[in-house]
Amino acid sequence: MNDLIDDEGAAGNSPEFTVSELSGAVKRTVEGAFSHVRVRGEVGRLSLPRSGHIYLDLKDDRSVLASVVWKGVANRLTHKPEEGMEVIATGRLTTFPGQSKYQLVIDDLQPAGAGALMAMLEKRRKALAAEGLFDDARKQRLPFLPEVIGVVTSPSGAVIRDILHRLRDRFPRKVLIWPVAVQGPKCAPEVANAIRGFNALTPGGALPRPDLLIVARGGGSLEDLWGFNEEAVVRAAAESAIPLISAVGHETDTTLIDYASDYRAPTPTGAAEKAVPVRMDMLNWLRQQEGILTRGITGALTARQQRLTDLGRALPRPEALMEPARQRLDLASLRLAPALASRTKDARAQLERLSSRLDPALDRAVARKRLALGERAAGLTPARLAGVARQGRRDLDRLAARLDPQRLTARTSQMEEQLAAVRARFAQAAVQSVSRRREALDGLERLRRTLGYQETLGRGYAVIRAGEDVLTTKAQAEGHAAMEIQFADGRLGVTPTGATPKAAPKKSGKAGAKSGGGKPKPPEGGQGSLF
Structure with a gap:
């Protein structure tokens, strides 16, 4: 009956470990035994998080070793790891208690010989060629x-x-x-x-x-x-x-x-x-071309001159061409005077024939018109003209009497008063319109200031920009090496912690960095020396 009851002292002297104590003991044991190892294997799973660390697996045909390259070491690697690449990794073996596994912390990573480099080079060449970067058309x-x-x-x-x-x-x-x-x-x-x-x-x-x-x-x-x-x-x-x-x-x-x-x-x-x-080859070629051009021009001019001479021999003399025309002109001038006299005589005879055909009634009508005109002219005596002038003066005086000066003055004053009243109304309407628009504009300005972000800046907030872009999330800010913060009283440029701003190209040599742009000027027409 007593055998069925556990004895509290039966556990013996075996110590009890906590999980953390046991994990720490294993970690010290592994790191002490494998503090510096070199491992040859093929890169398997490869992970490149935004933190800059590199997580990869080294494997062979039977086993897989989890490995990690911290950011500082990754930036110094001459060859970035790629899947399928055979490498030799140097580092230390440690454990990761959070997942109960061991891993290799890599301090150096090199390809396993020239064959691995050539294989990686060929793989990269095919990938870039597939994008068309090597096409002859480019x-x-x-x-x-x-x-x-x-x-x-x-x-x-x-x-x-x-x-x-x-x-x-x-x-x-x-x-x-x-x-x-x-x-x-x-x-x-x-x-x-x-x-x-x-x-x-x-x-x-x-x-x-x-x-x-x-x-x-x-x-x-x-x-x-x-x-x-x-x-x-x-x-x-x-x-x-x-x-x-x-x-x-x-x-x-x-x-x-x-x-x-x-x-x-x-x-x-x-x-x-x-x-x-080669400059001298170009000069010699130009001289040859100049000689060819000169000979060609000279030959062409000589040939055209000979052709012109040959054509000139076949042409008649200018005097021979002018003699027939000159003779025709002399004959025409001799016939001109008799022809003019004959033409004048014929025209006079034709005029006489036409004048004899005029109707005598036309002469009588002209005589009547002339007689009537003379009678009308005789009726315009000075006394009659004076009467017409007096009648016109009386009509003018009657029209002037109708234009009363006082009436004109009263009418003018009335129109001026109406005009002044209209002006006053227009001025009052303009003042009222400007006042209404000013009040509306002031209201809009107050609304703009209330809704604008600058009033918010005065209450302790700020606006973060990268160039012309406004950053509103942490993910957007992580992609920029330089930013600008706008406060209520101005702007301030900042660089985020951990960012790597692009640096200008460094000048090689201490002397170049101290002297700045103090290189000697090159001689005119030639190439300056760097040394």
Whole structure:
């Protein structure tokens, strides 16, 4: 009967752990045994949240290892992980008590050899080609003789010296250099910003916009040239409105920017040769063309002169052409005087015949009209004219008597009083109308101030803007690196914590940063030296 009752002391000396204590003990054990490990595997599930951290799985044919790359480490990675990519991860193993699992915290991530890089490069090339970034229809023709050439390269290498030397030998042009890093993690963003920066210049501005761009770098390994395989650089080259020549590496080196550029040069020196023609060759060609043109003009003039001479021999003399006409003129002048006399005689005879045919009754009618006119003229005596004048004066006096001055004055005063009354009414109506409209306007102004946001600012609120946009949510604010807050008494520009504002391209070298724009001016008509 006693065996059926549990004995409280039967548990022995086994310690009891809380869940947190046991999880902490496991965490210390795992981190102590695997504080630094290198793991080779294939990238499986990949997650890129907005926090900047990278969550991925490393897997092989039998197991999966959860891994995480914190934001600070992710920004330093030279190769961003992609699904299916074989990598070697260096880091430490730890546990995540919240989900009772272990994971690898990665401090460095590198592709597992050149084969992995080539596989990732081919995958990226096919994806960008499917978007049409490498199509020949997108490529532009290079200008025959550009006025300004923009060069994107390192200012301290031999590449820029070779380009400037070859341009000076062939055809000196004005060159603008945008210094960038040509390898390492800064290469891709700086090269993409340089291409877009040259395209953003205003044509005809203080700093001229280049007519041609050259992106150049010397030879190197696949890892050294990897910055020119990044998607940001390829898209910037494809979007460039300025024709672009890529000259990255040696003739056997191929990067993705070569597919997106308008022309791929085998070397930086070859890019300079493609950019401008040889000045002496052009001068010689012009001299040859001038000689051909001169000989052609001379031959054409000689042939036309000979043709004109041949045609002139077949023409008759000018005197021979004029002699028949002169003779006809003399004969006509001799016949003119007798013909004029005969014509006058015939016209006089015809006039006499017509005058003899006039009706004698017409003469009698004319005589009657003349007699009646004489009688009427005789009736207009001075006495009769004086009587007519006196009658007209009397009629005029009667009309003047009807116009009484007093009556006119009274009528004028009455009209002036009516006009003054009308003016007073108009003035009173105008004052009342202006007063009503002023009161309505004041009411609308008070309503506007009451409903406007500026009155709200006076009560302790603020308006947040990014450019011309008003931000109302946190999600909208997270997408901007610089914002402006409007208070009741003015505006204040702020930068959110954790934002990464776009920086202007850095100038390489301490001396360049101290001296600013103190480079020596290039000599007139030639190319200034950077060195």
